Amino acid sequence: MATMIENDIPQGLSLDPMIPQLYRIDRVRDETDDTFTLSLVPENGETKISFLPGQFNMLYVFGTGEVPISISGSPAVPSVLEHTTRSVGIVTKAMGLLKPGDRIGVRGPFGSHWPLNEENGRDFVIISGGIGLAPLRPVLYYLMAQREKYRKIVLLYGARTPEDILFKKELERWRGKFDLEVQVTVDRAASGWRGNVGVVTPLVARAPFDPSNTVALLCGPEVMMRFAIMELQKRGVPHDRMYLSMERNMKCALGFCGHCQYGPGFVCKDGPVYRFDQIASVFGKSEV
Amino acid sequence: MIQTLESVIREHPFFQDFPEEHLPFITGCAKNVQFPEKHFIFLEGDPANEFYFIRGGSVSIELVIPHLGPTTVQTVGEGEILGWSWVSPPYRWHFNAKTLKRTRALVFDAKCLRAKCEEDHDLGFEMLKRFANIITARLDATRLQLLDIYGHDD
Amino acid sequence: MTPKGPRLNSSVLVSPAQLDQLLQLLIKRDYELLGPTIREGAVVYDHVTSTKDLPVGWTDEQSGGKYRLKHREDGAFFDFVVGPQSWKKFLFPPVARLWQAHRSDGLFEIVPEVRKPTKFAFIGVRACELHALSIQDKVFLQGPFVDPEYKLHRDNVFIVAVDCVQAGGTCFCASMKTGPKASAGFDLALTEIIQEGRHNFVVRVGTKAGADLLSQVSHEEASPAEVELAENLVAEAAKHMGRTLDVNGIKEMLYRNTEHARWDQVADRCLSCSNCTMVCPTCFCSNVEDLTDLSGQQAERWRKWDSCFTTDFSYIHGSSVRSTPRSKYRQWMMHKLAYWFDQFGTSGCVGCGRCITWCPVGIDITEEARVIRESDIFASAAG
Numbered sequence: 001m002a003t004m005i006e007n008d009i010p011q012g013l014s015l016d017p018m019i020p021q022l023y024r025i026d027r028v029r030d031e032t033d034d035t036f037t038l039s040l041v042p043e044n045g046e047t048k049i050s051f052l053p054g055q056f057n058m059l060y061v062f063g064t065g066e067v068p069i070s071i072s073g074s075p076a077v078p079s080v081l082e083h084t085t086r087s088v089g090i091v092t093k094a095m096g097l098l099k100p101g102d103r104i105g106v107r108g109p110f111g112s113h114w115p116l117n118e119e120n121g122r123d124f125v126i127i128s129g130g131i132g133l134a135p136l137r138p139v140l141y142y143l144m145a146q147r148e149k150y151r152k153i154v155l156l157y158g159a160r161t162p163e164d165i166l167f168k169k170e171l172e173r174w175r176g177k178f179d180l181e182v183q184v185t186v187d188r189a190a191s192g193w194r195g196n197v198g199v200v201t202p203l204v205a206r207a208p209f210d211p212s213n214t215v216a217l218l219c220g221p222e223v224m225m226r227f228a229i230m231e232l233q234k235r236g237v238p239h240d241r242m243y244l245s246m247e248r249n250m251k252c253a254l255g256f257c258g259h260c261q262y263g264p265g266f267v268c269k270d271g272p273v274y275r276f277d278q279i280a281s282v283f284g285k286s287e288v
Numbered sequence: 289m290i291q292t293l294e295s296v297i298r299e300h301p302f303f304q305d306f307p308e309e310h311l312p313f314i315t316g317c318a319k320n321v322q323f324p325e326k327h328f329i330f331l332e333g334d335p336a337n338e339f340y341f342i343r344g345g346s347v348s349i350e351l352v353i354p355h356l357g358p359t360t361v362q363t364v365g366e367g368e369i370l371g372w373s374w375v376s377p378p379y380r381w382h383f384n385a386k387t388l389k390r391t392r393a394l395v396f397d398a399k400c401l402r403a404k405c406e407e408d409h410d411l412g413f414e415m416l417k418r419f420a421n422i423i424t425a426r427l428d429a430t431r432l433q434l435l436d437i438y439g440h441d442d
Numbered sequence: 443m444t445p446k447g448p449r450l451n452s453s454v455l456v457s458p459a460q461l462d463q464l465l466q467l468l469i470k471r472d473y474e475l476l477g478p479t480i481r482e483g484a485v486v487y488d489h490v491t492s493t494k495d496l497p498v499g500w501t502d503e504q505s506g507g508k509y510r511l512k513h514r515e516d517g518a519f520f521d522f523v524v525g526p527q528s529w530k531k532f533l534f535p536p537v538a539r540l541w542q543a544h545r546s547d548g549l550f551e552i553v554p555e556v557r558k559p560t561k562f563a564f565i566g567v568r569a570c571e572l573h574a575l576s577i578q579d580k581v582f583l584q585g586p587f588v589d590p591e592y593k594l595h596r597d598n599v600f601i602v603a604v605d606c607v608q609a610g611g612t613c614f615c616a617s618m619k620t621g622p623k624a625s626a627g628f629d630l631a632l633t634e635i636i637q638e639g640r641h642n643f644v645v646r647v648g649t650k651a652g653a654d655l656l657s658q659v660s661h662e663e664a665s666p667a668e669v670e671l672a673e674n675l676v677a678e679a680a681k682h683m684g685r686t687l688d689v690n691g692i693k694e695m696l697y698r699n700t701e702h703a704r705w706d707q708v709a710d711r712c713l714s715c716s717n718c719t720m721v722c723p724t725c726f727c728s729n730v731e732d733l734t735d736l737s738g739q740q741a742e743r744w745r746k747w748d749s750c751f752t753t754d755f756s757y758i759h760g761s762s763v764r765s766t767p768r769s770k771y772r773q774w775m776m777h778k779l780a781y782w783f784d785q786f787g788t789s790g791c792v793g794c795g796r797c798i799t800w801c802p803v804g805i806d807i808t809e810e811a812r813v814i815r816e817s818d819i820f821a822s823a824a825g
Contacts, residue, residue: 017588019541022551022552062545063543063734064732066732103550130437160439190356190358195363197348199432199433202425221437223435224437227432249756254585254587254589256726257730258727258750259729259755264784286769287772288769
């Protein structure tokens with residue numbers, strides 16, 4: 001079915017993949033008033049962190065529960081694992097109360113990854129909305145580190161209000177570099193905001209990439225991705241060069257519990273990153 | 289190379305496939321114009337007798353809300369059209385338009401264009417078709433903004 | 443009778459008493475003997491200590507939403523088909539603790555569950571159930587991850603299969619090509635023959651382990667006539683299935699009918715009670731529960747059977763993706779008959795009929811598929 005990326009079974013999971021590895025909170029950074037980033041280091045000093053951009057971990061807060069959170073840090077840093085999440089439910093709210101030094105359980109990394117190795121020499125258009133920028137941040141780190149391999153890189157990012165924009169400092173820094181175009185837009189703004197107000201869709205229509213030689217990566221609310229895909233289609237980007245990250249209810253992340261089924265696949269192993277042509281028949285279908 | 293008004297108009301996506309015979313008249317309605325930053329191009333309630341192609345810069349469409357103050361609901365940037373209230377009576381602007389930075393544009397005399405469209409319905413239809421597209425796109429965008437898709441309740 | 447026992451794929455004959463010896467031998471060899479017994483008016487799988495614990499002299503009558511046991515005079519051991527339970531309850535327990543965790547001073551440690559490597563012996567496994575086991579093997583053993591509980595017990599299961607000589611009222615294994623004859627995946631397979639006052643079992647040897655066990659129990663060679671009789675009985679059963687399902691191109695057929703009006707019709711009847719998923723031998727969905735005690739210092743993680751029909755099964759971002767009975771029934775049926783092919787390379791359905799029998803309103807998966815197929819307006823376009 002969808003691209004199933006072969007991953008080596010991560011360290012320590014080979015015995016019982018439902019048992020979390022123990023990590024320690026190294027840093028907690030508030031990104032906005034409801035979003036924070038945890039920096040985790042393994043309790044077992046020998047563990048090297050290794051993941052591919054797009055993958056996620058199951059994070060366990062003692063006694064409260066476990067949730068899937070995309071990895072949001074740089075894949076080139078083997079000592080720290082970063083996760084950015086909104087504080088919305090019981091587990092993430094409890095996670096938001098953890099402090100440096102506290103222990104947290106980690107299972108993973110799981111799932112498919114963004115197609116980076118295979119796409120040398122192309123333009124990249126990265127379309128994100130809200131918290132959807134977090135699973136794409138590892139891509140940006142990766143692309144920036146090998147900038148010469150790619151042509152134009154455009155980041156389009158929609159947020160609710162200027163106060164909800166994530167990773168402001170990094171966005172400024174990337175924008176300040178040559179050849180990375182960053183366009184941010186918000187749903188609404190008080191006066192004082194001098195940037196775009198409006199949705200991401202019209203930005204897609206005007207973004208400077210070559211549709212015949214572009215890879216599009218999308219992550220955000222499904223409705224945003226749906227409209228963005230329509231714009232990409234209008235510009236002639238083929239379905240097999242669009243990739244999106246999907247979300248569904250997840251309990252085990254191993255392909256056993258069945259909760260994350262999305263049409264014929266499991267988001268935990270056939271996704272979360274899907275090449276669009278492989279889910280085009282179910283994407284946007286009501287109640288699938 | 290300084291572009292003539294006509295070539296700027298011809299190249300603009302809005303006028304793609306526009307019937308040749310109408311282009312001279314359209315060009316005749318147009319003028320180059322520049323605004324400094326934080327300048328009100330028009331105010332809510334003003335007569336709507338122009339529309340603009342933004343050639344560079346950025347304009348905020350804002351509404352003043354009693355306890356929130358001036359709130360931007362849309363920004364219009366390079367390559368986009370500003371203003372459609374000139375199309376329907378009573379021809380008054382519904383929002384303020386304020387530049388966010390130095391902005392240059394083509395301004396079209398809509399009063400003159402309206403009169404000509406009443407006379408020449410072919411021209412009128414071509415203009416309305418294109419403005420319908422713009423309004424539809426803005427409506428879609430506004431609906432998405434209304435949905436507050438990045439909002440709480442996860 | 444050679445010391446090493448009968449050859450693989452050969453057939454021998456045992457009497458009821460000899461069958462009982464076989465069971466006793468398994469118990470002596472520390473197998474946990476599990477087989478059909480009667481409880482609360484149904485045939486369920488539970489511990490058995492001898493052939494006396496089997497539903498001797500009972501048969502079942504099944505139809506949509508109906509299950510009754512009826513007494514019969516000939517003292518048959520296995521003359522019923524399948525009840526509300528399947529063998530998955532032993533390899534994939536309905537409730538299982540995965541680990542415990544203890545917290546002190548802000549730090550916590552995880553204590554994995556110590557699992558006893560119990561040797562199960564399943565007595566009376568039907569052909570459809572053998573297929574169901576291999577289907578669940580694909581889920582739990584042959585994906586990117588292996589379920590340790592399932593693997594621990596699956597490797598050691600001794601299987602005595604039973605061919606069905608009578609088809610059940612809701613059975614359609616013949617359509618699914620999963621029975622009624624047990625063809626693979628067993629150590630021994632029995633066909634019960636009761637004729638002219640004689641009561642015997644033709645036993646086919648499936649593995650060396652089966653041969654070895656048989657070698658310790660007295661038996662005779664089965665005559666060609668007896669072997670043929672056994673085969674005929676099973677072949678007859680294949681002709682009297684309670685239901686049929688046309689599986690020709692069924693995956694594509696369902697894929698092009700995701701908006702068929704029939705889904706609304708079945709939604710009017712479906713109670714989302716989840717019985718079908720509980721009784722189905724291949725359904726594998728589960729839930730993970732993280733719990734603490736009152737002190738908040740001890741935590742546990744449990745896995746429990748779940749069903750795609752539960753309200754919050756697909757909950758994300760404030761609501762469930764599938765909240766209506768229509769979408770839930772469609773998900774279950776399409777998973778079973780269509781998505782399963784893409785996920786695991788086979789159908790998810792073995793034609794056991796349990797979902798039909800145990801649905802309180804008698805929804806019949808074969809009927810739903812038939813109606814959709816007969817009114818598939820996209821069929822000719824698909825060629």
